[in-house]
Amino acid sequence: MAFKSHNYTLLPQGESEPLTASRQRTKWNWKRILHFTIPGILVLVLVLFLSISQAIKGSKDPQVFPHPDTTACPQFPAIESLSDDRKKLETEVRDKIGSDDFFNESLKRMQGAVQIPTESFDDMGKVGEDPRWDVFIEFHDYLKKTFPLVYSKLEFTPINTYGILLEWKGKDESLKPYLFMAHQDVVPVLKVTESRWKYPPYSAHYDGRYIWGRGATDCKNNLIGVLEAFEILLEKDFTPGRSILAGFGFDEEISGPQGAQFIAKHLEDTRGKDSIELIVDEGGLGIQVVDGATFALPGLGEKGYFDVRITVETSGGHSSVPPDHTGIGILSQVISAVEAEPYEPELTPANPYFTTLQCSAEYAPDMDSWLRKTIKKSLKSKKAAKSVADYIAKKNVFQRYLMQTSQATDLISGGVKINALPEKVYAVINHRIAVESHVDDIRSKLRTLVESKILKKFSMSLDAWGDVSGNTSSSAVGQIILEDFDMPLEPSPVSPFDTDAYKTFTGTIKQVMGEDIIVAPSLMTGNTDTKFYWGLTPNIYRFSPMREEGRANAHTVDERVGMKEHIEAVKFYAQLILNGDGS
Incomplete structure (x- = not known):
C-alpha cells in the first residue's frame, strides 16, 4: 500500500511501476535522508538514554554529590536606599x-x-x-x-x-x-x-x-x-x-x-x-584577604562539642609489688589508642566551609590552579572533594579542623601517693564534632576502639554509657568506664544563604565595607552563645565586622x-x- 508524506509518494516494496526522472530523484533523496537521519536519531536516543541513566545513577552513586544548578557562591548586591x-x-x-x-x-x-x-x-x-x-x-x-x-x-x-x-x-x-x-x-x-x-x-x-x-x-x-x-x-x-x-x-x-x-x-x-x-552575634573570621581577593567570612554554622571522661578502675595495692600495667599505664594505652586513630578530614556540601572554598575558587585570582580546578570538580565529585580535604589538611591545621572532628586529651588525674597504686584514674577528651557527624558517632567509635584495642589485651569490663561488655567476672583486672563529662552539643543547624535576611545582611556588608568584597559562608570551630537560640530563627550569622588587621590575640x-x-x-x-x- 502506498501512503503520502508531504509531496513524496512512496511505493510498497516490489513496486514495478516505471519511474520518471522526477520520481527517481524523489526516491533517491528520500533514501539519502533516511540514510543520514535514522543513525542520527538513534545516536540522539542513545545519548538521552545514557544521560538519564547517569542522572539516576548519579543520585545514588556515593562518588557523586547531588548539587543544584545554581552558582556555588551566590553573591547579592550592596543595598541601595530607595527614598x-x-x-x-x-x-x-x-x-x-x-x-x-x-x-x-x-x-x-x-x-x-x-x-x-x-x-x-x-x-x-x-x-x-x-x-x-x-x-x-x-x-x-x-x-x-x-x-x-x-x-x-x-x-x-x-x-x-x-x-x-x-x-x-x-x-x-x-x-x-x-x-x-x-x-x-x-x-x-x-x-x-x-x-x-x-x-x-x-x-x-x-x-x-x-x-x-x-x-x-x-x-x-x-x-x-x-x-x-x-x-x-x-x-x-x-x-x-x-x-x-x-x-x-x-x-x-x-x-x-x-x-x-x-x-x-x-x-x-x-x-x-x-x-x-x-x-x-560575634564570630566568623571577619574580613580577610585570601589569594588576592577580599572576603567577608560569617559563620553560618558551628561544630558540635563533646567531652568524654575515660575512667580506669583497678584494685590498687602497694607499689613494691605492682602488676605489669597499673591503672595509669592502662589509661595511657587507651589515650595512645585514641590518638593513633584520629578522625579523617571530610569535605561535603553540608559544611559551610565547602562553600567558602567554592567562593575562593570562583573569585580568588591567586589561588593555585590545580586547587581551583579540583575545588570546582568537588561540586559533583566526592573523589575530588577528598583530594581537596587531604591537600588542605596537610597545609593548614586550622583549616583541617574545619573539615574534621578534633579530639584532644585535656585533663588527666590519678594517683595520690608515690608508693600506692591508684585505684581510680581518669582522663577527659574534648571533641569538636564535624558538621557531618553526631555525638553518637563519637560514642560508637570510642567504644569500638576500647573493645578492639584494650579489652583484647587486658581482662577488664567496659561500661560504655551504661552498656557493659568484656570480662564482667570476678577474675577481671578492673573496669573501664566511658561517660559524658558534661552536656554534649550536636553541631548547629547551618543557616541558609538564600533568604531575604541573608541578602540584607550581606548587602549591608558590601554597602558599608566595599562592593568588591566577596561574602563567603564559613564555619565556626568553637561555640558562641547562639547555641541557645536555634529555636528562635534559622538565620543566625556569626560575624564580627572587623578587618583582619584590626584585631589580634x-x-x-x-x-x-x-x-x-x-x-x-x-x-x-x-x-x-x-x-x-x-x-
Whole structure:
C-alpha cells in the first residue's frame, strides 16, 4: 500500500511501476535522508538514554554529590536606599560616625569598657551566691551612664540579674525583629602572664592605632559598637520599621548557662519559637584577604562539642609489688589508642566551609590552579572533594579542623601517693564534632576502639554509657568506664544563604565595607552563645565586622583592637538597622 508524506509518494516494496526522472530523484533523496537521519536519531536516543541513566545513577552513586544548578557562591548586591529621606539620614549617620569627635568619644567609651575586668571563671557559682559576679554591677552602671538615650528610650529587661535585653519597638509589628548579640564577660588574665603584656591588660592603653586589653576584641568591641549605633540613631529621632533587640549575656566564656541560656528562654517564652528574623552575634573570621581577593567570612554554622571522661578502675595495692600495667599505664594505652586513630578530614556540601572554598575558587585570582580546578570538580565529585580535604589538611591545621572532628586529651588525674597504686584514674577528651557527624558517632567509635584495642589485651569490663561488655567476672583486672563529662552539643543547624535576611545582611556588608568584597559562608570551630537560640530563627550569622588587621590575640597576651576598624563596625551595625525595614 502506498501512503503520502508531504509531496513524496512512496511505493510498497516490489513496486514495478516505471519511474520518471522526477520520481527517481524523489526516491533517491528520500533514501539519502533516511540514510543520514535514522543513525542520527538513534545516536540522539542513545545519548538521552545514557544521560538519564547517569542522572539516576548519579543520585545514588556515593562518588557523586547531588548539587543544584545554581552558582556555588551566590553573591547579592550592596543595598541601595530607595527614598531620599532615607539617603539623607544615612549620610548624616555616616558623617557623624566618621567624624573626629565621634572617634574620640568612641575611644573613651571603649577604654572605659575594657578597664572593667568582667572576668568569668569555670568554677563560678550561681548569680547571687558567688561574689565574683559583682563586677558586673559596675559594668552595668558604666553602660547606663555612657548610653543615656539607650537606657532612657528603649525597654530594658535584666535577665537573671546581669543579662541585658534591650527592645527598640518598631513601627510595624508584623515584621519579626532583628537581634544583635554580644557578651559582657572576658576570659581571665592569669597573674603569671601579666608581665608578658606590652601594656597592663586592663589599662586599655591606646597607642594611636590599637586599644590594648583583655576583652578589646572578644567582644566588648561588638557590645559597645552595637550600643553606639543605637545611641546615634536615637539622637536622630529614628524609629525602626521592625523592632530591634539586643541581648548581652555575661558568661559566654564559660558556655553561657546563666546568661544567654536565660535570655533565649525568656525570648521563647514571651515571643515564641521562630519569632526572630535575623540574629547577628560575634564570630566568623571577619574580613580577610585570601589569594588576592577580599572576603567577608560569617559563620553560618558551628561544630558540635563533646567531652568524654575515660575512667580506669583497678584494685590498687602497694607499689613494691605492682602488676605489669597499673591503672595509669592502662589509661595511657587507651589515650595512645585514641590518638593513633584520629578522625579523617571530610569535605561535603553540608559544611559551610565547602562553600567558602567554592567562593575562593570562583573569585580568588591567586589561588593555585590545580586547587581551583579540583575545588570546582568537588561540586559533583566526592573523589575530588577528598583530594581537596587531604591537600588542605596537610597545609593548614586550622583549616583541617574545619573539615574534621578534633579530639584532644585535656585533663588527666590519678594517683595520690608515690608508693600506692591508684585505684581510680581518669582522663577527659574534648571533641569538636564535624558538621557531618553526631555525638553518637563519637560514642560508637570510642567504644569500638576500647573493645578492639584494650579489652583484647587486658581482662577488664567496659561500661560504655551504661552498656557493659568484656570480662564482667570476678577474675577481671578492673573496669573501664566511658561517660559524658558534661552536656554534649550536636553541631548547629547551618543557616541558609538564600533568604531575604541573608541578602540584607550581606548587602549591608558590601554597602558599608566595599562592593568588591566577596561574602563567603564559613564555619565556626568553637561555640558562641547562639547555641541557645536555634529555636528562635534559622538565620543566625556569626560575624564580627572587623578587618583582619584590626584585631589580634583574643584570649591571650596582648589582645587588642584597632580603632579604625571599630569605627567601621559601628557603621555596619547602624546601617543594618536602617536596612531592616527596606526603605
